[in-house]
Amino acid sequence: MLMRAGLDIFSPGGKNARLSILIFHRVLPVADPIFPEEMHAQRFDQVCAWLRRWFNVLPMDVAVERFRNNTLPKRACCISFDDGYADNLEVAAPILKKHQLSATFFIATGYLGGGRMWNDTVIESIRSCSLEAINFPKIGDFEINTAAQRRRAIDTIIGKVKYLTPEQRLTATEEIAAIAGVQAPDSLMMTADQVRAMRDLGMQIGAHTSMHPILSKISLQQAEQEICAGRDYLQDLLGSRVGLFAYPNGKPGEDYGPEHAALVRELGFDAAVSTAWGAADLHSDVYQLPRFTPWDQSKFRFGARLLRNLM
Numbered sequence: 001m002l003m004r005a006g007l008d009i010f011s012p013g014g015k016n017a018r019l020s021i022l023i024f025h026r027v028l029p030v031a032d033p034i035f036p037e038e039m040h041a042q043r044f045d046q047v048c049a050w051l052r053r054w055f056n057v058l059p060m061d062v063a064v065e066r067f068r069n070n071t072l073p074k075r076a077c078c079i080s081f082d083d084g085y086a087d088n089l090e091v092a093a094p095i096l097k098k099h100q101l102s103a104t105f106f107i108a109t110g111y112l113g114g115g116r117m118w119n120d121t122v123i124e125s126i127r128s129c130s131l132e133a134i135n136f137p138k139i140g141d142f143e144i145n146t147a148a149q150r151r152r153a154i155d156t157i158i159g160k161v162k163y164l165t166p167e168q169r170l171t172a173t174e175e176i177a178a179i180a181g182v183q184a185p186d187s188l189m190m191t192a193d194q195v196r197a198m199r200d201l202g203m204q205i206g207a208h209t210s211m212h213p214i215l216s217k218i219s220l221q222q223a224e225q226e227i228c229a230g231r232d233y234l235q236d237l238l239g240s241r242v243g244l245f246a247y248p249n250g251k252p253g254e255d256y257g258p259e260h261a262a263l264v265r266e267l268g269f270d271a272a273v274s275t276a277w278g279a280a281d282l283h284s285d286v287y288q289l290p291r292f293t294p295w296d297q298s299k300f301r302f303g304a305r306l307l308r309n310l311m
Contacts, residue, residue, distance in 0.1 A: 003053075003054050003303045003307075004053075004054055004075070006303075006307050007054055007055070007074070007075045007306075007307065007310075008074055008075065010307060010310040010311060011074060011075050011076065011279070011310050012074050013071075013072055013073045013074040013076070014070055014071065014072070015070040015282060016281075016282065017067070017070070017072035017073075017074070017076055017281070017282075018076070018279045018280065018281050018310050019063055019067055019072060019076045019077070019078065019279060019280040019281075019284075019289070020055070020076070020077045020078075020279045020292070020306065020309065020310065021060070021077070021078045021079075021080055021273060021279075021280070021289060021290065021291040021292075022051070022077065022078070022079050022080065022291065022292070022293045023080050023081075023082065023273075023275060023291040023292070023293050024039055024044075024079070024080070024081045024082075024092070024293060025039075025081065025082050025083055025085065026038060026039065026085045026087055026088070027039045027040065027041060027044045027087055027088065027091045027092040027095070028040040028041070028087060028091065029041055029087070029091055030042075031043075033147045034123075034127060034147045034150050034151050034154070035151070037295055041091050041095065043297070044091075044092060044095050045095050045098070045099075046299070047302070048095055048096060048098070048099040048101055049099060050299060050302065050303065051077060051079070051099075051101065052099045052100070052101060054075065054077075054303065054306075055075045055076070055077035056073045056074070056075050056076055056077065057077045057078065057079060057101050057102065058072075058073075058076060058077070058078055058102075059078070059102045059104070059204055060078045060080065060104040060204055060206070060244055060271070061204060061243060061244065061270065063076060063078050064244075064270055064271040064286060065270075067280065067286065068286065070282070078103075078104065079096070079101060079102070079103035079104070080103060080104045080105075080106065080206075080246070080273060080291060081103060081104070081105045081106065082106045082108075082208060082246055083106070083107070083108050083111075083117060083189070083208065083212070084105065084106075084107040084108055084109075084111060084112060084189050084190050084195070084208070085188060085189060085190065086187065086188060086189055086190050086191075086194060088105055088190065088198070089190055089194045089197060089198050093198060093201055093203065096203070097201065097202075102202060102203060102204065103203055103204070104203070104204040104205070104206050104244060105195075105198055105203055105204070105205055105206065106206040106207065106208035106244070106245070106246035106273075107190070107195060107205060107206070107207070107208055107230070107234060108208045108209060108210065108211065108212040108230065108248070109207075109208075109209075109210050109229070109230045109233040109234060110209075110210035110211040110212070110229075110230075111189045111211075111212070112189055112190055112191060112192055112195065113189070113190075113191045113192055114186045114187070114189075114191075115186075115189055116184055116185070116186060116188055116189065117188075117189070117212060118161065118169045118170060118173045119158050119162075120184065120188055121173040121174070121176065121177055121184050122154055122157050122158055122161065122173055122176055123154055123158075124177075124182065124184040124185060125173075125176050125177045125180040125182045125184055126142075126144060126150050126153050126154050126157070126180065127150060127154075128180070128182045128184075129144060129180040129181065129182055130181065131144065131180070131181070132144065132145050133145075134153075134179065134180060135179075136157065136175075136176055136179060139156070139157055139160050139161075139176075140156065142156070157176065161173065162214070162249075163214060163217060164217075165213075165217060165218070166211055166213045166218075192237055195234070195237060195238070196237065196238065199238055204244065205234055205238060205242060206242060206243075206244035206245060206246060207227065207230045207231040207234055207242050207244070207245045207246070207269075208230060208245070208246045208248060209226040209227055209229070209230045209248055210226050210229040210230045210233065211226065212248045213226055213248060214248060214249055214255050214256075215247065215248065215255065215256040215257075215260045216254065216255055216256055216257055216260075220259055220260075220263065223260060223263065224263055224267070227245065227263065227264065227267060228267065231245070231267075231269075243268075243269055243270035243271070244269065244270060244271055244272070244273075245264050245269045245271075245272040245273075246272065246273045246274075247260065247272060247273070247274055247275075249275065250273070250274045250275030250276070250291075251274070251275055251276065252274050252276050252288060255275075256274075261285065261287045261288050262287075264287050265287050269287070270286075271286045271287060271289060272286075272287045272288065272289065273288075273289045273290075273291050274288050274289065274290060274291065275291055276288070276290045276291070277290060277291075277292045277309065278290035278292060278309065279292070279309055279310050292306075292309045294306055294309075
């Protein structure tokens, strides 16, 4: 009751409404020793129970329309997932249905059906490598005897590779897998049929480009091609309009700029989401809506950080 009372104050309805949008990526069946903070089924079940109790969770298209019309309810919230991992359907969706919650899944279509995102090639290469130490030219030497050492190696490598061009990233990550002696799994992402199944469960599907490039690192023409390719594929697949978009990586001013927000508007999307922390209010650009998810394990700390995000 105390949490709801606080949310009533800091997340009112109507013209002064605040919209909290939570962002997730994966929901693993069990906790990952290398990424202990990664969401897993037991924890996601807890989080969904809290959200159901505290918020009015809305489908994102409904929330956007009501945001525009100043008719959002108090304690308004949306749930979103980026990229299109298979565990979104296999693990997350049943939990969402259990709690009668909806979510929007932003799909990077180029990885469906056996594709693998570049960062997952890095992660799985280091996770499964049987060596005790490894050298990657131009990146560094790493000891990988423990989960903590593997995590440090993964974080360092991803930081050095992230802002390469898509072609350079692909080359670099393939070289990393080869040096590690690992064949990374090809079943991490959803198939086209699974995306349709997600929609049929009542979940919303949004666009997230085709190959998940950092838009600021490619030309505006290439950005338009990527955005349209992802949206058009999904519209053909689902036989319905896709009106929501998520910027890859999503940091305003670093991963995308005002020109990309203008492009998304010109392409006819209804709204777009970033990864800037915060909650939307009447001053927010509907084509750059913020998203935030607390990382705390306890109910009190999770709720308190959500409240601070609204202040």
